[in-house]
Amino acid sequence: MITLAGITKIYGGNKAVNDISLTVLEGETMVLLGTSGCGKTTTLKMINRLIEPDAGSICLNGKSIHLEKTEDLRRKIGFVIQNTGLFPHYTVAENIAVVPRLLNWDKPLIEQRTSILLEKLHLPESCLPMFPHELSGGQQQRVGLARALVSDPEILLMDEPFGALDNVTRSSIQAEFKAMEELKRKTIIMVTHDVQEAFELADRICLMDKGRIAQVGTPKELLFKPADDFSRKFFDGERLALEFKTVTIKDLWSHFHEFKGDTDQLLAPAETSVWLAMERFSGDNTIGVQSFLDDETRVVKSVSFQELSAAFYSYQKSAYHD
Numbered sequence: 246m247i248t249l250a251g252i253t254k255i256y257g258g259n260k261a262v263n264d265i266s267l268t269v270l271e272g273e274t275m276v277l278l279g280t281s282g283c284g285k286t287t288t289l290k291m292i293n294r295l296i297e298p299d300a301g302s303i304c305l306n307g308k309s310i311h312l313e314k315t316e317d318l319r320r321k322i323g324f325v326i327q328n329t330g331l332f333p334h335y336t337v338a339e340n341i342a343v344v345p346r347l348l349n350w351d352k353p354l355i356e357q358r359t360s361i362l363l364e365k366l367h368l369p370e371s372c373l374p375m376f377p378h379e380l381s382g383g384q385q386q387r388v389g390l391a392r393a394l395v396s397d398p399e400i401l402l403m404d405e406p407f408g409a410l411d412n413v414t415r416s417s418i419q420a421e422f423k424a425m426e427e428l429k430r431k432t433i434i435m436v437t438h439d440v441q442e443a444f445e446l447a448d449r450i451c452l453m454d455k456g457r458i459a460q461v462g463t464p465k466e467l468l469f470k471p472a473d474d475f476s477r478k479f480f481d482g483e484r485l486a487l488e489f490k491t492v493t494i495k496d497l498w499s500h501f502h503e504f505k506g507d508t509d510q511l512l513a514p515a516e517t518s519v520w521l522a523m524e525r526f527s528g529d530n531t532i533g534v535q536s537f538l539d540d541e542t543r544v545v546k547s548v549s550f551q552e553l554s555a556a557f558y559s560y561q562k563s564a565y566h567d
Contacts, residue, residue, distance in 0.1 A: 246271040246432045247292065247400065252301035254287050261287045263456035264301070274433040276443040279453035285436045288453075289402055292434065293322045305400065320344055323393030323431075327405040330389060331377040337388050338373040344396045355395075362391040365427060383414040394427060401428070403435040407442065419445060440483055444491060452476055464491045469564040489520035492560060494537045494548070500556035501546040504536060512538040512545060519557050526550045 247269040254262040262284040269275045277285035290296040292303060294315050303310045310318055324330075331340050338359065345355045363370055366387040377385055386407065393401060407415045422428060423446060437443050443450050444464045452459045452467060452475075459479075460472040468487055471477035480487060494501075495515040513522070515537045526532055534547045548556075 246306060247434070248302075248304045248307075249288070249292075250302050250304075252288065252291060252298050252303065254284070254291065254296065255299050260456050262291070262298070265453075265456075265458050266301075267451055267458065267461065269432060269434060271432055272430060273448040274435065274446055276447035276450050277434065277436045277453060278440065278443045278450050279438070279459075281438065283453040284456040285451075285453050286404055289404055289434060289436050292400075293319050293324060293402060316347075320347060320396065321398055321400070323396075323398040323401040325389050325393045325401070325403045325406045327408040331385060331392070333377055336374050336376055337368075337380070340377070340388060341392045341395050343392060348396060358395055358397075359391070362394055362427075365425060366391055367421065381414075382411070383418060386418060390422075399432060401431050401433045403433065405436055405438070408437070408439070415442075422446065440480065440487070441490075444487055452479060486520070488561065489523065489557075490518050492519045492557065493517060494519070494522060494546075494553075495539065497553070497556040497560055498539065498546065500559065501548050501552060504545045504547040512536050515539040515546075519553065522548070522553060523550075526553075 247267075249265060249267045252262055252265050253260060261282075265284075265288065267275075277288060279285050287296055291298050292310070294310060305318075332343075335343075341359050341362070342355050345358070350358075359373070360370065362368075363372075368384060368387050368391070372380060372384065372388075377388070380388065390406070407418055419442065435446065447464060449461060449463055450467055451461045454475050460467060460476045462470070464487070467476060468480060468484065468491060471480075493515065494513075494517050497519070498515060513535060517537060522535060525535060534549050536545055536547045538545050
């Protein structure tokens with residue numbers, strides 16, 4: 246879907262982005278992660294030509310982004326930034342309608358699409374005549390997302406989209422973001438400096454350092470198969486929590502015994518993270534075992550806290566040893 250080849254951007258003799266190449270697959274969420282000044286936002290903005298590269302090429306669906314007008318390119322790409330970028334003198338309805346009006350949509354179609362997105366993003370229709378300053382931070386961020394999604398673009402670029410929110414609101418919007426069917430069929434590139442957010446939302450992570458790509462891979466690959474010292478040390482401060490959240494019951498499946506009797510317990514999916522399973526044990530002392538269902542095989546396995554702890558420790562040893 247998106248290909249960057251040998252991209253370089255120079256500011257004042259310094260290479261903010263230094264000869265990077267990256268392929269983003271159709272329908273995946275790629276997170277650009279790294280320390281401040283590593284070049285991730287510059288890279289993101291070169292994709293919709295808010296910044297022009299000094300060298301290299303960028304293609305969308307095999308076609309160079311320089312073969313069409315900049316304004317036409319940007320209308321096909323949703324863009325969400327940290328502070329929403331909403332026009333303060335426009336109402337919510339007017340903000341959402343900016344791109345559809347540029348595309349000459351008729352009013353009923355704009356209103357229909359806006360109404361659908363408000364429902365999906367848990368925004369009341371009563372907010373439509375309001376101005377951005379009259380909304381909470383979480384509502385403003387939802388309106389920014391609605392504006393980016395209203396024309397149904399194939400590609401969504403997001404620059405620290407949840408960075409200005411408090412932790413509770415941020416967690417809520419991240420959960421909604423993950424669950425939205427609308428987003429599951431889009432190709433998304435997101436910039437963040439928040440490691441937990443990256444691991445929560447990414448299919449793959451592009452870890453950057455000093456304008457270069459240090460490693461690209463799934464969250465599991467970055468944790469258990471670091472490419473170099475930088476990749477390994479970058480996650481050290483949060484490693485155990487990230488492992489708990491990344492490893493699933495399905496990853497540990499072979500360590501558990503099949504349960505063949507009747508159970509009145511609610512069956513959790515085998516894709517449940519170890520973190521969530523541990524939380525359930527610690528949150529309810531009456532739970533002796535939890536039962537998990539593998540959707541593919543329809544096999545049920547019941548797991549005690551001791552079995553889960555032992556299986557996770559064994560997985561850790563094996564993963565790092567390999």
